Amino acid sequence: MALGELFGLKRIIPNEFALALVVFLGLFILLRVVLSLFLHASLKLTSKTKTDVDDILIKKFSSPLTVAAFLISVLFALNEMTLAEGLVLNISRIIYSALVVLLGYLVFVIVDVVLVRGWESLAKKSKVKVNESLTSLVHETLRITLIILVLLYILQIWGIEVLPLLGTLGVAGIAIALALQPVLSNIFSGVAMILDKSVSVGDWVVLEDKTWGVVEKIGIRSTKVKTFDNEMMIVPNTRLASSQIQNVSLPEPKARAVVSFGVAYGSDIEKVKKLIKKEIMQISHVVKDPEPLIYFAEMGDSSLNFKAYVYVDSFANRFRAIDEINSRIYKALNKAGIEIPFPQMDVHLKGGGAERKNY
Numbered sequence: 001m002a003l004g005e006l007f008g009l010k011r012i013i014p015n016e017f018a019l020a021l022v023v024f025l026g027l028f029i030l031l032r033v034v035l036s037l038f039l040h041a042s043l044k045l046t047s048k049t050k051t052d053v054d055d056i057l058i059k060k061f062s063s064p065l066t067v068a069a070f071l072i073s074v075l076f077a078l079n080e081m082t083l084a085e086g087l088v089l090n091i092s093r094i095i096y097s098a099l100v101v102l103l104g105y106l107v108f109v110i111v112d113v114v115l116v117r118g119w120e121s122l123a124k125k126s127k128v129k130v131n132e133s134l135t136s137l138v139h140e141t142l143r144i145t146l147i148i149l150v151l152l153y154i155l156q157i158w159g160i161e162v163l164p165l166l167g168t169l170g171v172a173g174i175a176i177a178l179a180l181q182p183v184l185s186n187i188f189s190g191v192a193m194i195l196d197k198s199v200s201v202g203d204w205v206v207l208e209d210k211t212w213g214v215v216e217k218i219g220i221r222s223t224k225v226k227t228f229d230n231e232m233m234i235v236p237n238t239r240l241a242s243s244q245i246q247n248v249s250l251p252e253p254k255a256r257a258v259v260s261f262g263v264a265y266g267s268d269i270e271k272v273k274k275l276i277k278k279e280i281m282q283i284s285h286v287v288k289d290p291e292p293l294i295y296f297a298e299m300g301d302s303s304l305n306f307k308a309y310v311y312v313d314s315f316a317n318r319f320r321a322i323d324e325i326n327s328r329i330y331k332a333l334n335k336a337g338i339e340i341p342f343p344q345m346d347v348h349l350k351g352g353g354a355e356r357k358n359y
Contacts, residue, residue: 016081024077031069035062060109064102071095071102097154104150111142140220186221189237193218199240199247204315206246207235214316248315254287255315259325262303264339269296269304275336276308279328285317286310286325303341 013019039058046055075095078088115138193199203215205225213225213233223240225233248255263272273294280292292310299305308329312321333340 020077020080023080024073027076028069028073031073032066035065035069056113057110060113061106064105068099068102071098093157096157100150100153100157104146108143108146112139115142144220186237189241190218190220190223193223193237193241198250199223199245200249203247203249206248207233208243208245253314254311255318257310257312257318257322257325259308259310259322259329260297260305261308261326261329261333262300262305262341263333264341265299265304267304267338271336272304272306272333272338275332275338276306276329279332280308280310280325283321283324283328285312285314285321287313302343 009019009022013022039062042058043055046058075092078091199205199215199218201215201217204212205215206212207225211225211227211233213227216224216226216232218237222234222236225235227233261276273296276294277292280286281288286292290311292308295307295309297305297307308325310321310325312318330340
């Protein structure tokens with residue numbers, strides 16, 4: 001029954017278009033007020049809980065529920081007008097389709113927020129780091145699944161029989177599977193890499209072609225690697241899973257840096273070691289365990305050559321640390337009066353007027 005007839009508005013407003021407008025505005029305002037009161041009361045209740053999941057859900061629900069209230073108001077307003085049956089049917093189908101989309105979105109928000117927050121909470125209690133790649137993959141899988149279900153329900157609304165369609169798809173399933181084989185291979189390769197924990201978001205990797213980069217995202221089909229040149233490489237998961245890659249972030253974030261330097265012959269070796277180690281230990285990104293080691297590597301042609309083996313807190317800070325180590329070594333040796341030699345060659349000329357030249 002139409003609301004105008006139910007509440008006696010039809011006798012007061014004989015014009016059906018005006019009546020439809022009144023019903024639309026009245027119902028929309030009523031639903032919006034009830035919705036506002038409900039959200040306000042819910043926020044007060046959820047503010048007292050220990051988790052923030054309910055607060056996030058209520059805030060995300062506000063806009064979709066307002067749109068739903070608008071669509072429902074339009075649907076009831078249509079009942080007040082005498083329109084062509086086909087037009088009413090198509091408009092109703094559009095509104096119901098939109099409502100199904102909104103419902104699918106709300107289900108996605110609920111499952112996604114509860115799943116992600118629950119995952120983070122479980123990881124926090126068990127002191128296990130949340131795998132962002134796996135979270136992203138689950139997120140994408142959930143989204144695609146809900147999209148498929150929503151589309152199937154919308155087809156049902158528009159009078160398209162889903163079961164025969166699924167039967168047709170089943171007959172063509174083999175052909176579709178063969179066509180989608182590369183896509184499916186990439187999906188399974190992505191899942192395998194995540195479960196194997198060989199590559200994670202944020203890891204520094206060296207690809208098979210010797211390209212250095214940081215893993216930005218592991219998606220369903222491909223993995224995005226950001227190179228040192230600030231370029232984004234899109235690598236198919238199958239290629240990444242089947243190729244040999246070097247993950248410098250494993251087994252731990254620490255990375256080793258090796259810095260070579262030389263001093264003049266006659267320098268006190270032990271003094272050089274203690275001086276350089278003291279300087280290196282003052283660098284912020286250098287870890288204290290294991291502590292830096294300074295080795296007297298060799299007696300070179302024109303210098304006593306040393307190597308400093310230093311561990312840095314992460315590979316991301318390795319080059320910055322090497323720069324600071326070199327700078328501190330140079331300044332410390334100069335300040336201590338220890339000569340830093342440079343390559344030279346002595347040339348002796350035999351015969352009359354022999355002379356010696358240094359280059």
